[in-house]
Amino acid sequence: MISKSSLYHVVEAMAPLYVAMGLGYASVRFRAFTPEQCAGINHFVALFAMPLLIFRMISSNDPYAMNLRFIAADTIQKAAILAALALWARLSARGSLAWVVTLFSLATLPNTIIMGVPILRGMYGSMSSTLMVQIVVLQFAFWYVLVVFLFEYMAAQRVLVAKQQQAAAPAAVVLTVLDGDQQINASAVVPVTEGDRDADTNTEAATPPPPADAAASMTAPSVKLILLMAAKKILKIPSIHASMLGLVWSFIAYREGIKLPSIIDDSVAIISVSATGLATFSVGTFMAQQSRFISCGYSVASLAMAMRFLVGPAVMAASSLAVGLHGDLLHVGIVQAALPLAVISFVYAKEYNVHAEIMSTGVIVGTFASFPITIIYYILLGL
Amino acid sequence: MISKSSLYHVVEAMAPLYVAMGLGYASVRFRAFTPEQCAGINHFVALFAMPLLIFRMISSNDPYAMNLRFIAADTIQKAAILAALALWARLSARGSLAWVVTLFSLATLPNTIIMGVPILRGMYGSMSSTLMVQIVVLQFAFWYVLVVFLFEYMAAQRVLVAKQQQAAAPAAVVLTVLDGDQQINASAVVPVTEGDRDADTNTEAATPPPPADAAASMTAPSVKLILLMAAKKILKIPSIHASMLGLVWSFIAYREGIKLPSIIDDSVAIISVSATGLATFSVGTFMAQQSRFISCGYSVASLAMAMRFLVGPAVMAASSLAVGLHGDLLHVGIVQAALPLAVISFVYAKEYNVHAEIMSTGVIVGTFASFPITIIYYILLGL
Numbered sequence: 103m104i105s106k107s108s109l110y111h112v113v114e115a116m117a118p119l120y121v122a123m124g125l126g127y128a129s130v131r132f133r134a135f136t137p138e139q140c141a142g143i144n145h146f147v148a149l150f151a152m153p154l155l156i157f158r159m160i161s162s163n164d165p166y167a168m169n170l171r172f173i174a175a176d177t178i179q180k181a182a183i184l185a186a187l188a189l190w191a192r193l194s195a196r197g198s199l200a201w202v203v204t205l206f207s208l209a210t211l212p213n214t215i216i217m218g219v220p221i222l223r224g225m226y227g228s229m230s231s232t233l234m235v236q237i238v239v240l241q242f243a244f245w246y247v248l249v250v251f252l253f254e255y256m257a258a259q260r261v262l263v264a265k266q267q268q269a270a271a272p273a274a275v276v277l278t279v280l281d282g283d284q285q286i287n288a289s290a291v292v293p294v295t296e297g298d299r300d301a302d303t304n305t306e307a308a309t310p311p312p313p314a315d316a317a318a319s320m321t322a323p324s325v326k327l328i329l330l331m332a333a334k335k336i337l338k339i340p341s342i343h344a345s346m347l348g349l350v351w352s353f354i355a356y357r358e359g360i361k362l363p364s365i366i367d368d369s370v371a372i373i374s375v376s377a378t379g380l381a382t383f384s385v386g387t388f389m390a391q392q393s394r395f396i397s398c399g400y401s402v403a404s405l406a407m408a409m410r411f412l413v414g415p416a417v418m419a420a421s422s423l424a425v426g427l428h429g430d431l432l433h434v435g436i437v438q439a440a441l442p443l444a445v446i447s448f449v450y451a452k453e454y455n456v457h458a459e460i461m462s463t464g465v466i467v468g469t470f471a472s473f474p475i476t477i478i479y480y481i482l483l484g485l
Numbered sequence: 486m487i488s489k490s491s492l493y494h495v496v497e498a499m500a501p502l503y504v505a506m507g508l509g510y511a512s513v514r515f516r517a518f519t520p521e522q523c524a525g526i527n528h529f530v531a532l533f534a535m536p537l538l539i540f541r542m543i544s545s546n547d548p549y550a551m552n553l554r555f556i557a558a559d560t561i562q563k564a565a566i567l568a569a570l571a572l573w574a575r576l577s578a579r580g581s582l583a584w585v586v587t588l589f590s591l592a593t594l595p596n597t598i599i600m601g602v603p604i605l606r607g608m609y610g611s612m613s614s615t616l617m618v619q620i621v622v623l624q625f626a627f628w629y630v631l632v633v634f635l636f637e638y639m640a641a642q643r644v645l646v647a648k649q650q651q652a653a654a655p656a657a658v659v660l661t662v663l664d665g666d667q668q669i670n671a672s673a674v675v676p677v678t679e680g681d682r683d684a685d686t687n688t689e690a691a692t693p694p695p696p697a698d699a700a701a702s703m704t705a706p707s708v709k710l711i712l713l714m715a716a717k718k719i720l721k722i723p724s725i726h727a728s729m730l731g732l733v734w735s736f737i738a739y740r741e742g743i744k745l746p747s748i749i750d751d752s753v754a755i756i757s758v759s760a761t762g763l764a765t766f767s768v769g770t771f772m773a774q775q776s777r778f779i780s781c782g783y784s785v786a787s788l789a790m791a792m793r794f795l796v797g798p799a800v801m802a803a804s805s806l807a808v809g810l811h812g813d814l815l816h817v818g819i820v821q822a823a824l825p826l827a828v829i830s831f832v833y834a835k836e837y838n839v840h841a842e843i844m845s846t847g848v849i850v851g852t853f854a855s856f857p858i859t860i861i862y863y864i865l866l867g868l
Contacts, residue, residue, distance in 0.1 A: 114748045118755040125533065125756070134532060139525025142518060146526055146766075149517060150508065365497045369504040373766070376759030383529075383756070 104484035108225075112480060115224025116473060119217055119382045123469070126386020140387040147384055151377035153344035155215065156242060158367070158374050160348030163235045164356045171425045175435055176237050178421035180210045180245060183413070199259075203252050204457040207450075208409040208464055209417070211245065212441035214238050216381045217472075221441070222434055225480055230434045237438065242345035246446065247336055253454040254332035262324065341446070385445055385469065395466050397459040406464045411475050415439040433483040440479050442468040487867035491608075495863060498607025499856060502600060502765045506852070509769020523770040530767055534760035536727035537753050538598065539625060543731030546618045547739045554808045558818055559620050561804035563593045563628060566796070582642075586635045587840040590833075591792040591847055592800070594628065595824035597621050599764045600855075604824070605817055608863055613817045620821065625728035629829065630719055636837040637715035645707065724829070768828055768852065778849050780842040789847045794858050798822040816866040823862050825851040 129135045135143075184206050191197030212218065214237050222230035336342055355361060362370075389395070396403050418439035422432050448461035512518045518526075567589050574580030595601065597620050605613035719725055738744060745753075772778070779786050801822035805815050831844035 114751065117748050118752040121752040122755050129532075135525060135528065136521070138519070138521045139528055142522025142525030143529055145518065145522055146763075149512075365500050368497065369501040372501040372505050372762040373508070376762050379755040379759050380529075 104481050109477070109481070112221065112224045112477060115220050116217075116476070119220065119378070120473065122379050122382040123386035123389075126383035126388075127390045128386075129383075130387045130390035135387065137391060140384070140391070143380055143387070144384045147377060147380045149340055150373050151380055152215075153340040154370050154374040155377040156238065156341050157344040157348040158370050159215065159219075159235045160239050160242070160345050161351045161355070161362065163232070163239060163352055165239075165349070165352050166356055168236050168239075169233060169431070171427055172233055172431055172435065173236055173240065174425045175418065175422040175427055176240065178424065179414070179418045179439065180206075182421065183209050183417055199252065199256055200456045203249060203256075204451065204460055205409055207249060207447040207461070208406050208443060209414040210439075211241065211249075211444050211447050212410075212414070212438060213444045214241060214438060214441065216378050216445075218438050218441050220378065221476065222438060225437065226430050226434050229430070233431070233434050234438060239345065239349060242342055243349055246342060246450075249447070249450060250336050250339070250342075251329075251332045253450055253456065254335065255328055256456065257454055258324070258328045258331075381445070385465065388445075389466050389469075392462060392466065396463050398457075398463045402460055403463045403467060406460055407467060407471060410443055410464060410468050411440055411471065415479065433480075436483060437476060437479050440472070440476055442472040487864050492860070492864070495604065495607045495860060498603050499859070502603065502761070503856065505762050505765040506769035506772075509766035509771075510773045511769075512766075513770045513773035518770065520774060523767070523774070526763055526770070527767045530760060530763045532723055533756050534763055535598075536723040537757040538760040539621065539724050540727040540731040541750075541753050541757050542598065542602075542618050543622050543625070543728050544734045544738070544745065546615070546622060546735055548622075548732070548735050549739055551619050551622075552616060552814070554810055555616055555814055555818065556619055556623065557808045558801065558805040558810055559623065561807065562797070562801045562822065563589075565804060566592050566800055582635065582639055583839045586632060586639075587834065587843055588792055590632060590830040590844070591789050591826060592797040593822075594624065594632075594827050594830050595793075595797070595821060596827045597624060597821060597824065599761050601821050601824050603761065604859065605821060608820065609813050609817050612813070616814070616817050617821060622728070622732060625725055626732055629725060629833075632830070632833060633719050633722070633725075634712075634715045636833055636839065637718065638711055639839065640837055641707070641711045641714075764828070768848070771828075772849050772852075775845065775849065779846050781840075781846045785843055786846045786850060789843055790850060790854060793826055793847060793851050794823055794854065798862065816863075819866060820859060820862050823855070823859055825855040 126140075130137075130140060184202070187202040187205055191199065191202050214234055218234045218237075219231050222234055351362075361367075398406070415436050419432070419436050422435045427435060443461070443464040445465055448458070448465045451461040452458040509523075513520075513523060567585070570585040570588055574582065574585050597617050601617045601620075602614050605617055734745075744750075781789070798819050802815070802819050805818045810818060826844070826847040828848055831841065831848050834844040835841040
């Protein structure tokens with residue numbers, strides 16, 4: 103049974119995040135900040151604050167002392183959901199790679215860094231921070247890389263299908279066109295909504311072609327080129343860059359028993375400490391700039407919320423029990439799976455123009471809904 | 486004698502500030518941020534991060550346990566320099582109120598919050614943070630208020646003199662005009678340099694009229710109106726607002742033995758922790774946006790540096806010895822007086838168009854010069 107004082111402790115951990123978000127929301131609504139000024143803050147978060155926070159988290163995590171069961175549970179959850187979605191896409195006429203990626207992101211990619219670490223620490227103490235960092239390592243070193251790769255793959259498909267409908271064009275040319283068209287904006291946590299940055303790209307994306315047809319028609323060299331191109335783009339995303347660097351450093355540091363000199367650590371920290379406040383502020387400005395909170399219709403919004411707050415945590419509970427987790431480890435796993443959708447998932451969806459309106463709704467509604475939902479999970483698990 | 490390890494400790498404390506500044510400088514130079522985006526970050530610092538940091542510092546300072554000797558030394562230093570400058574302005578033909586305010590700011594208003602607290606803590610431990618906060622309290626609750634009042638007074642004088650040269654105009658009308666013309670931009674730590682915000686205000690400010698003439702010609706009601714107007718504007722400056730609120734709260738809290746609930750304290754902290762990194766980043770972007778580092782000529786720049794790094798600390802040393810300070814207290818007093826010029830002094834000079842180019846040079850050159858100078862003071866005092 104959760105005591106009133108520990109429940110207050112959780113509200114205490116969540117409140118500052120909502121205050122920062124409210125400040126961002128009010129700043130736009132009361133015109134204290136122009137959209138371009140908001141973009142400046144957002145850009146600072148994406149280019150400096152977030153990558154440095156991720157680097158600091160991952161580089162200070164001992165990779166030789168990770169909780170393998172906990173990681174296994176997290177990996178099984180994500181892999182199981184991905185496999186189930188892929189199977190559905192093969193069998194159902196309505197299935198498509200775009201839906202697979204969208205539903206996968208919704209179900210398995212919560213906001214671990216900005217919201218997860220403080221909230222879970224409020225609930226289960228500092229051991230949960232260590233566990234969250236382990237999930238962050240895998241999220242940035244593997245799962246986001248996979249998501250970006252799938253987006254790249256779809257983008258290439260769209261171009262290939264369009265070209266093949268016209269005539270046979272050499273794959274290399276197609277890919278050059280692609281490279282120019284679809285620049286990952288490596289510097290946005292929250293996109294500038296009034297911009298018409300992606301107005302000209304892929305208006306046909308609303309109904310992407312079923313993946314099986316196009317995949318079959320892709321030749322071996324083009325797949326290799328897509329792989330190369332995706333790798334190149336992924337390495338341009340500062341957060342992924344930072345997580346790789348942090349991971350490499352952590353493997354060296356914890357084997358050799360060395361630490362980052364505090365002059366470097368402090369220089370990273372002076373910027374990275376701003377990430378949580380600025381990122382949540384930025385989400386607030388993003389919400390205020392949207393014309394509607396629910397831009398994808400109520401039934402799709404309900405599906406998105408169900409994926410985020412029911413399917414994700416339920417599959418995490420099952421996979422945790424399957425690998426033998428119990429007690430606080432089990433609870434941390436389930437509660438973190440019920441956090442709001444990571445904003446970065448929306449950023450990618452927007453960049454590649456794949457169900458961006460669903461992801462926007464997922465972030466906005468999910469962030470509001472998560473306040474009671476996270477607490478309900480916490481109370482239920484404490485019974 | 487200062488040991489090598491404690492010297493390294495000081496460099497360690499200063500380095501992150503220069504890294505954040507370098508990041509800001511590079512961001513503008515390599516066009517990673519547009520001027521408007523920089524303005525967004527700067528605006529965030531001035532509107533939220535700095536005021537909340539000031540509030541947090543001052544509200545957690547016990548006003549009943551302040552070191553009265555230390556405060557007396559600081560007050561005597563500032564009052565003595567102001568008196569000497571006022572005397573010079575009366576006696577010398579070249580003296581003017583504009584020069585009094587400029588030289589006073591240069592000599593007595595160092596960057597205590599952003600640079601002072603971390604650097605002094607690196608040198609003399611956490612007791613110096615407490616002392617710095619006591620100086621911050623007086624800086625924001627009294628000295629900046631005085632500086633802003635003097636700027637308002639000069640602005641009103643200029644308008645009055647101009648009007649009197651034309652004809653006799655009612656003071657109230659003059660002041661209404663003034664109010665519209667000279668809005669304090671309450672939301673800038675570092676002004677947006679490419680803006681033409683102040684291009685149309687007071688181009689005659691380069692040669693302000695000698696204060697005695699105009700002051701004599703001002704009637705009693707106009708002085709009262711200026712006072713009222715200045716008070717109104719001062720209360721619109723978020724940092725001064727925040728320091729007053731913090732001061733009131735500290736008097737209540739430490740008398741009643743109560744603390745801010747941590748849900749409020751954490752909500753303030755989530756934003757205030759970003760102040761140091763963002764403010765120094767912002768100074769870096771400001772430097773990169775200037776066409777020249779030294780915009781006021783070498784002889785005036787030398788005068789500015791002498792006021793900042795020699796006169797200020799020397800008078801502080803004298804006043805500290807006069808009130809009987811010795812040991813670390815004496816050293817903290819002298820070293821903090823040799824910190825670089827506070828950016829906010831430049832902001833005011835720019836807003837009121839009074840010797841802004843000198844203050845710009847003071848901030849830029851002073852920030853570079855302070856790295857060796859602060860360390861030299863530290864070493865000399867440790868002998």
